[in-house]
Amino acid sequence: MFRILDARQLASDVKCFRIDAPLVARHRQPGQFVIIRLSETGERIPLTMANADRAAGTIELIVKAIGKTTRELCKKNAGDTISDVMGPLGNPTEIIKAAHAVLVGGGVGTAVIYPLAQTLRDGGSFVSAITGGRTRELVVLEAELRNVCDVVYACTDDGSYGFRGTVADKLRELIDPARRRRESSIAPERHANAGAACRPVEVVYCAGPVPMMKAIAELTRPAGIKTIVSLNPIMVDGTGMCGGCRVTIDGQAKFACVDGPEFDGHAVNFAELADRLTAYRVQEKLALDRMEHECDMAT
Amino acid sequence: MPLTARERMAIARQKMPERAPDVRNRDFHEVNLGYHQSLAALEADRCLQCKDSKCVGGCPVGIDIPGFLERVSAGDLKGAAELLLAANALPGITGRVCPQEEQCEQLCIRAKGKNGQPVAIGHLERFVADWARENLDIRQLVAPPTGYRVAVVGSGPAGLTCSGELARKGHDVTVFEALHQPGGVLTYGIPEFRLPNHIIDAEVDRLRQMGVKIVCNVVIGRTFTIDELLKEEGYDAVFVANGAGLPVFMNIPGENLKGVYSANEYLTRSNLMRAYEFPRFDTPIIRGERVAVVGGGNVAMDSVRTAKRLGAKEATLVYRRSRAEMPARVEEVHHAEDEGIVFELLCNPIRVLGSEDGWVRGLQCVRMELGEPDDSGRRRPVPIRGSEFVIDSDLVIMAIGTRANPLLTSTTPDLKLNKWGYIEVDEAGATSKPGVYAGGDIARGSATVILAMGDGKRAAASIDQYLRGRPPTSQR
Incomplete structure (x- = not known):
């Protein structure tokens, strides 16, 4: 049993949990994930760790309530327990020293890129973050990012907050050479983001929904900017045993749990990944309907 | 009075009681029911207590087989259990899954001759282990x-x-x-x-x-x-x-379609995660109506029999060699046949066919024939030109090994x-x-x-x- 020490609501359906898991915390590095199982009848799901405190023996998970398991988890609070937390799993993020590194996070994907910021900055990179959501409420971790990044751009599709447009729209601006030339002529003290604008983007780290990662990868491909994406296929064991998380990278089958979860975004077959993620759509709906029915019965 | 060798020889091998095939292939309860005590004692009486007991040499953990059989036959189950556990920490498991026919039982003196039937050492091991589980305090x-x-x-x-x-x-x-x-x-x-x-x-x-x-x-x-x-x-x-x-795939087109599992994933979902009880258990599993399992080992056999139990109208085992080369245990092959599994032997998949929405719709195969022996000493299967055909399937399971x-x-x-x-x-x-x-x-x-x-x-x-x-x- 693993105890939840703290549970904080980040948005109406997004929660951040601090969990007592000393063995996981001890070796955790940015980019790694855990597999959790809520109860004896639960399924195993992978979740990327947003943070870990080795001394305190805790890890942080940021979870959006989508399916049955994530909804059940988001109902939990400090003092509640989770049956199983296994990890750390997956390879740590490849940290590339760059004149300008851009982190792109969509929704709770922001929890995946957030832990990289400090490490990249410690390594001497100038770090910008682009975080976005459909609407203001879905932009998470912005304040946390501001603490560890040089520049942060918040984007909303509906323009309710920050930049109006998608994270890809924002990135397009950042990597546009014409814009860089234009803005580099502005004196730094007159332009808060001049630092970012002057530096050519050398690497992009990206996590979020599959269509978003695909859009980012398509954007950086012609510019030849190295792009690392964190993939989220369906997993069962997380140790390479089942092969359910296989993804196609440069035409080769790879297992996200042992070979990833991060890959070269320009080599990923996103269409196949998106399609494989729909394999249990019928069962997922059934499980949710059943859960809601039980909730109705209880009230 | 101990039995004479002639009296022992006169006893026929006692069949393991098992559940009827058309009942058991619809649920996950154990197929074999186990001996009861009188059946066990009778079977143990068949052991000739050879001085040079060859059976022991065939046991990877060196169980004193005649010793524990003698105690079963004398009704001393505690003595039998202690002897068994001294050599084998998990007899309830090995008594169920060991390929005895290739080990101890193959070397049994009573297996010799045209109508020879070895002592059912595996069934007796299972019997003693099940007794020990209920009755023996291990701490001593x-x-x-x-x-x-x-x-x-x-x-x-x-x-x-x-x-x-x-x-x-x-x-x-x-x-x-x-x-x-x-x-x-x-x-x-x-x-x-x-x-x-x-x-x-x-x-x-x-x-x-x-x-x-x-x-x-x-x-x-x-x-x-x-x-x-x-x-x-x-x-x-x-x-x-x-x-x-890591499970091995065949590297043929279509293996990443929805509805293609490795046997590891399929069995893990069903066994460990108990997906066969979905939605009471949260882990889902794709239940095919027409399931093709590729491979000829025990894992393939487990997968195809699981598919039947999960409601497949047709569960087919696709194996590129012939029955003689199948690595699966003989008992499992028989059980699978009894349960209505279809065997497509000398048949090798070359492509998984998909529908427009990314789901499996069939397995394209080619017929094989046996050629010269390969490195493993088994005759190498070679494709027969022009023999391609399609097995209609909505679920394909690859059970061809791991790395x-x-x-x-x-x-x-x-x-x-x-x-x-x-x-x-x-x-x-x-x-x-x-x-x-x-x-x-x-x-x-x-x-x-x-x-x-x-x-x-x-x-x-x-x-x-x-x-x-x-x-x-x-x-x-």
């Missing part, structure tokens, strides 16, 4: 504590056997299991209808009673490295038995590996790293439960010897 068999601590990586057949042997010698054993439940392949791989989970739980409980600690959710290679276990966590020795690893898991070995650089990535061990089960031993599939590639158990037992003896030559870490 444990030696006083030695002060040595041993870490065992993996709680499959090799790891459990090794920990049982070491605990009995008085060592302090901790088993690290990556998944949330102990048992390894016994739990995630072998289905309930062949090896019920409650049997594994009971065998694991018996180890716990002997003082073995089992810690789940720890992935050695990620959560801890081997070096940390030895240098920081205070273990005197390590036994690595983390099992086989080495790199998680542990990649973080232990001084562990010598063979060219396939498996750990090299010597006769004693020792690796290239002092104090580190290995066995089971991570050393063998892929084998059987009993061979893994034999490795665990052999390594335990080596570890015991290694430990006694040096002071415990805790006292240095």
Whole structure:
């Protein structure tokens, strides 16, 4: 049993949990994930760790309530327990020293890129973050990012907050050479983001929904900017045993749990990944309907 | 009055009672029902108590077979159980899944001749183990504590056997299991209808009673490295038995369509995660109506029989060689046939066909014929030109083997590996790293439960010897 020490609501359906898991915390590095199982009848799901405190023996998970398991988890609070937390799993993020590194996070994907910021900055990179959501409420971790990044751009599709447009729209601006030339002529003290604008983007780290990662990868491909994406296929064991998380990278089958979860975004077959993620759509709906029915019965 | 040899010879082999095929192929309850005492005693009476008992030589863990059979025949079940457990920490499991027909029973003197039928040693082992589970207190068999601590990586057949042997010698054993439940392949791989989970739980409980600690959710290679276990966590020795690893696919077009599983994934979902009880259990599983399973081993047999139980109208086994070359246990092949499994032999898949929405709709195959013998000594299957045909299927399961898991070995650089990535061990089960031993599939590639158990037992003896030559870490 693993105890939840703290549970904080980040948005109406997004929660951040601090969990007592000393063995996981001890070796955790940015980019790694855990597999959790809520109860004896639960399924195993992978979740990327947003943070870990080795001394305190805790890890942080940021979870959006989508399916049955994530909804059940988001109902939990400090003092509640989770049956199983296994990890750390997956390879740590490849940290590339760059004149300008851009982190792109969509929704709770922001929890995946957030832990990289400090490490990249410690390594001497100038770090910008682009975080976005459909609407203001879905932009998470912005304040946390501001603490560890040089520049942060918040984007909303509906323009309710920050930049109006998608994270890809924002990135397009950042990597546009014409814009860089234009803005580099502005004196730094007159332009808060001049630092970012002057530096050519050398690497992009990206996590979020599959269509978003695909859009980012398509954007950086012609510019030849190295792009690392964190993939989220369906997993069962997380140790390479089942092969359910296989993804196609440069035409080769790879297992996200042992070979990833991060890959070269320009080599990923996103269409196949998106399609494989729909394999249990019928069962997922059934499980949710059943859960809601039980909730109705209880009230 | 003991029976004469002639009287013993006159008794026919007692058939294992089993559930009717058309009933059992709709649920996951155990197929074999087990002997009752009078049937067991009668079967044990068939043993001729040979002086030179060949059967023992065929047992990877060296059970005193005539000894325990004699006690069964005399009604001394406690004596039989103690003798059995002295050699085998998991008899309830081996009594169910060992390929006895290729081991002890093959060498039985009564198997000789045209109508020879060996003594049903496996069925009797199962009978005694089931009795012991209910009636025997194991704690009396444990030696006083030695002060040595041993870490065992993996709680499959090799790891459990090794920990049982070491605990009995008085060592302090901790088993690290990556998944949330102990048992390894016994739990995630072998289905309930062949090896019920409650049997594994009971065998694991018996180890716990002997003082073995089992810690789940720890992935050695990620959560801890081997070096940390030895240098920081205070273990005197390590036994690595983390099992086989990554499933092999055929590398044919269409394998990433929805509705293609590795056997590992399919069986893990059904057995470990109990997806056959979805939605009471949360893990879903794709239930095909027409299921094709590719392979000819026990894992393929388990998968195709699971598919039938999950409601497949047609469950087909596709194997590229003929029946004679099938690596699966004979009993499992018979059970599968009885349960209505279709066998497509000398048939090899060349492409998985998909629908527009990305789901499997068929398996394109080619007919094969047997040519010259290959490296394995089996006749090599060669495709017959122009014989392509399609097996309509909405679920395809690949059960064609596994390759080495790199998680542990990649973080232990001084562990010598063979060219396939498996750990090299010597006769004693020792690796290239002092104090580190290995066995089971991570050393063998892929084998059987009993061979893994034999490795665990052999390594335990080596570890015991290694430990006694040096002071415990805790006292240095």
